[in-house]
Amino acid sequence: MARLLIAAVAASALACAAVGLARAEDGASAPAHQEWSFQGVFGTYDEAALQRGFQVYHDVCSACHPLKHLAYRDLEAIGYTPAQVKGIAAQYQVTAGPNDQGQMFQRPAQPSDMFVGPFPNDEAARAAENGALPPDLSMVVKAREGGPDYVYGILTGFVKAPAGFKETPGTYYNATFPGHQIKMPPPLTADGQVKYTDGTKATIPQMAHDVATFLSWASEPNLDERHRIGFRVILFLVVAVGVLYAAKRRVWSRLH
Amino acid sequence: MANEITHGDAGVPRRDFLLLAAGALGAVGVVSTIWPFIDSLEPAADTIAAGAPIDVDLAPVKPGQQITVVWRGRPIFILRRTPDELKELQSPSDTTLLRDPNSEVDQQPEYAQNWHRSINPEFLVVVGICTHLGCIPMFEPRGSALMDASWPGGYFCPCHGSKYDLSARVFAGVPAPYNLPVPPYNFTAKDRITIGENPKGSDWDFSSVEQI
Amino acid sequence: MAPPGPGAANGRITRWIDYRLPFVKVMHHELYEYPTPRNLSYWWNFGSLAGAMLVIMIVTGIFLAMYYTPNADLAFDSVERIMRDVNYGWLLRYIHMNGASMFFIVVYIHIFRGLYYGSYKYPRELLWMLGVVILLLMMATAFMGYVLPWGQMSYWGATVITNLFSAIPGVGHDIVTLLWGGYVVGNPTLNRFFSLHYLLPFVIVAVVGLHLIALHTHGSNNPLGIDHKGPGDTIPFHPYYTVKDSFGLAVFLLIYAVIVFYAPNFLGDPQNYIPANPLQTPPDIVPEWYFLPFYAILRSVPNKLFGVILLFSAIGVLFILPWLDTSPVRSAKFRPVYKKIFWLLVIDVLALGWVGAHPPEGIVVTVGRIATFYYFLHFLVLFPLIGKLERPRPLPLSIGAAVLGGGSVPVAERG
Numbered sequence: 095m096a097r098l099l100i101a102a103v104a105a106s107a108l109a110c111a112a113v114g115l116a117r118a119e120d121g122a123s124a125p126a127h128q129e130w131s132f133q134g135v136f137g138t139y140d141e142a143a144l145q146r147g148f149q150v151y152h153d154v155c156s157a158c159h160p161l162k163h164l165a166y167r168d169l170e171a172i173g174y175t176p177a178q179v180k181g182i183a184a185q186y187q188v189t190a191g192p193n194d195q196g197q198m199f200q201r202p203a204q205p206s207d208m209f210v211g212p213f214p215n216d217e218a219a220r221a222a223e224n225g226a227l228p229p230d231l232s233m234v235v236k237a238r239e240g241g242p243d244y245v246y247g248i249l250t251g252f253v254k255a256p257a258g259f260k261e262t263p264g265t266y267y268n269a270t271f272p273g274h275q276i277k278m279p280p281p282l283t284a285d286g287q288v289k290y291t292d293g294t295k296a297t298i299p300q301m302a303h304d305v306a307t308f309l310s311w312a313s314e315p316n317l318d319e320r321h322r323i324g325f326r327v328i329l330f331l332v333v334a335v336g337v338l339y340a341a342k343r344r345v346w347s348r349l350h
Numbered sequence: 351m352a353n354e355i356t357h358g359d360a361g362v363p364r365r366d367f368l369l370l371a372a373g374a375l376g377a378v379g380v381v382s383t384i385w386p387f388i389d390s391l392e393p394a395a396d397t398i399a400a401g402a403p404i405d406v407d408l409a410p411v412k413p414g415q416q417i418t419v420v421w422r423g424r425p426i427f428i429l430r431r432t433p434d435e436l437k438e439l440q441s442p443s444d445t446t447l448l449r450d451p452n453s454e455v456d457q458q459p460e461y462a463q464n465w466h467r468s469i470n471p472e473f474l475v476v477v478g479i480c481t482h483l484g485c486i487p488m489f490e491p492r493g494s495a496l497m498d499a500s501w502p503g504g505y506f507c508p509c510h511g512s513k514y515d516l517s518a519r520v521f522a523g524v525p526a527p528y529n530l531p532v533p534p535y536n537f538t539a540k541d542r543i544t545i546g547e548n549p550k551g552s553d554w555d556f557s558s559v560e561q562i
Numbered sequence: 563m564a565p566p567g568p569g570a571a572n573g574r575i576t577r578w579i580d581y582r583l584p585f586v587k588v589m590h591h592e593l594y595e596y597p598t599p600r601n602l603s604y605w606w607n608f609g610s611l612a613g614a615m616l617v618i619m620i621v622t623g624i625f626l627a628m629y630y631t632p633n634a635d636l637a638f639d640s641v642e643r644i645m646r647d648v649n650y651g652w653l654l655r656y657i658h659m660n661g662a663s664m665f666f667i668v669v670y671i672h673i674f675r676g677l678y679y680g681s682y683k684y685p686r687e688l689l690w691m692l693g694v695v696i697l698l699l700m701m702a703t704a705f706m707g708y709v710l711p712w713g714q715m716s717y718w719g720a721t722v723i724t725n726l727f728s729a730i731p732g733v734g735h736d737i738v739t740l741l742w743g744g745y746v747v748g749n750p751t752l753n754r755f756f757s758l759h760y761l762l763p764f765v766i767v768a769v770v771g772l773h774l775i776a777l778h779t780h781g782s783n784n785p786l787g788i789d790h791k792g793p794g795d796t797i798p799f800h801p802y803y804t805v806k807d808s809f810g811l812a813v814f815l816l817i818y819a820v821i822v823f824y825a826p827n828f829l830g831d832p833q834n835y836i837p838a839n840p841l842q843t844p845p846d847i848v849p850e851w852y853f854l855p856f857y858a859i860l861r862s863v864p865n866k867l868f869g870v871i872l873l874f875s876a877i878g879v880l881f882i883l884p885w886l887d888t889s890p891v892r893s894a895k896f897r898p899v900y901k902k903i904f905w906l907l908v909i910d911v912l913a914l915g916w917v918g919a920h921p922p923e924g925i926v927v928t929v930g931r932i933a934t935f936y937y938f939l940h941f942l943v944l945f946p947l948i949g950k951l952e953r954p955r956p957l958p959l960s961i962g963a964a965v966l967g968g969g970s971v972p973v974a975e976r977g
Contacts, residue, residue, distance in 0.1 A: 135824060163642045167399045206399035229836075233642075236827060237835035272845075313835075316645070316652045323653070324823025330382075331816040334375045338809040341372040345805045349600065349797065369801075372808070386650035387625055394629075395647040 125247030144172040147308025160211030163232035167205040186210040226277035235313040242306040249302035252280040403546030425478040458532035459554035476518040482526035485509035597796035599784035607810035608672040615665040622658040632756035634749035637712035656826040666852035680892030681783040687884035689776035703762040706755040713834030729870040787893025794962030854918030862934040888949030
């Protein structure tokens, strides 16, 4: 038993180390680790940060980046009332139809509609953005090594290029971006760029942290529930392991 | 050859608490694992959101005309009744034909439990699904070529011949047991309704109807 | 002296059924009184764990298939809809997604246990070969399942793996076109992969059935690797191994739950959360971890055809294992030299896994080649050779004697 446990622990440690090694060598400069409320066993999203992050997305990122996998109704999960969500949705127009005359028409978006992106399609996005396609952000935290740290690192990583670094025209130096040449111009440029409704001081690190929190939620909206259920399941299984071990001992004691 | 080593059975009490506890834990585990699987079969969040209330403009509907709109995937009949038709609905020549003339069965919100089964007598709003086995009844006004001369006007279900009057009240002696259900709706303007939303002050639950 | 347990065919209804279809009788015999060596260690838990994984994968898979759309334009979004909108969809998907990894962990340990204790030797050769068939079917199923979310890794993994067949001289190109149903991996490929991904698990169930019939014909091998000769060597499966397997299952589920609830994406590749883009290959394509050793073998040869042959030989060699091993003794416990090279093989496979995870440059290539060479050296040369040259330690007289004391060789530790 003990030997098996040691073997299991050693094997999983080895496997983790192998995966970790594989990861570490991919990006030469792993983004610096930040504190996130949703880390750890009891981690949950901070609702105020989510709402501030949505404000940053709404005021800044949404000019170029879509959020395809979210519907306006999802915003109720981060504390907006149904009426507020209706109001947010109504700022956007969606194509509907055909009507009785067979024509498509524009109508204000409803809470059940998916987020309306800045461009009708990828080609339009490329045409408007100098050939670069601003990626969809609804999965970005799960789709990048480093997750929220990466997003935060990109947003705060626009620094002066080191001496001798040859920049390609049309790119910007970014300390976090692999290869350091990113086609996105710095999106967060000045403190107070977003007027937070809750009065928080909108410094660049604050805005970056908030929007990374919001995008983490957009990637993984069920994290709170997952952590909550997971804790119960694991508690149950710990008890089950204990009881079954005792039961196994009891049954096997008949043999000796 | 198999069971020589069962001598321990005698030494251990038959009702072993540990083994019972282990079995009970297993049962709890299995049952609580089944729940997410069952619940996943319920309508998903986007499906529910797609059932949100819809707005309908009644202005284009002429007296005597019926339109069909779709709410939650179901046909909603909206019929604009003429004064003659409204009079007919209250006369015994019509009401004696019916199974539930006073709408006593819960097939409508309390604000439509009246002889015209609606908020504004002029406009009938019902779910157009026969309460027999779910076919879509056809609107047949008085004098329709498909119906006989005594037909007072109403709905006729082609599947099994169920009949309803112009308030969607079911006739006696047909297979359908109930009147057509009335969905929650409310007038947001003189000729605009929102289907799926009760008028202020009512919290009627559509899922409480006897049958759709 | 079988006790009239709850499963015994003694009720009137069970007698009626058993007279016509001996279901209760067979179940009672195979799951209740089935004589099992009394000295099985915890390494023998992994067979039942693999069975549990198969059930978990099929059940979650059936439910996921109710929401998944096998269409190149809709597949990625339908998976995201499962993750966001379907009630507990995220749970079903994370269980299924990580279940593939857990299944392979369990099966790999199960295989290495068989290697260590000589479970493939006479008279269990067919049992072992059916196991290798299950492994192959699992690999095919896992590969096609990984394609279904239609992310970047799905798409490019499918492209690279199907292209392996293009190495076949003459007809390779035609076979690949046949696999794809188009000019490239596309919607027809996704459709057929979904169909097969749903079918193959049930084929696995059938082969597992044969695997179990073969197992129950001669019974389990055991840590001593000697045959059970008398009643003193065995105990009934129930309650001894049912309770032991249940305990093992609970420990396993605990580890599984930690991954599903707290690190559901740890074993996955972030690239697969980017929708498939047929015009852009991700910077480094890596298969899922459970394919890494095989991927490393493929890449260790600079020749396309030879690499593919080596890849398939790596699994093929397992089929002839029972005839490569020349030792008269099963268990490595009594084989001092084999025990050493067994652990060398474990290290070798882990090294291959490490090589598979890294771009083939510099030291990685060298390690990959040495490890690949050793892999085949182990099975094709050392295996037959050591069996002949090695002097095994003396075997105990019987399982019962070894466990209860008084055997010719006292076995210090119980497995």
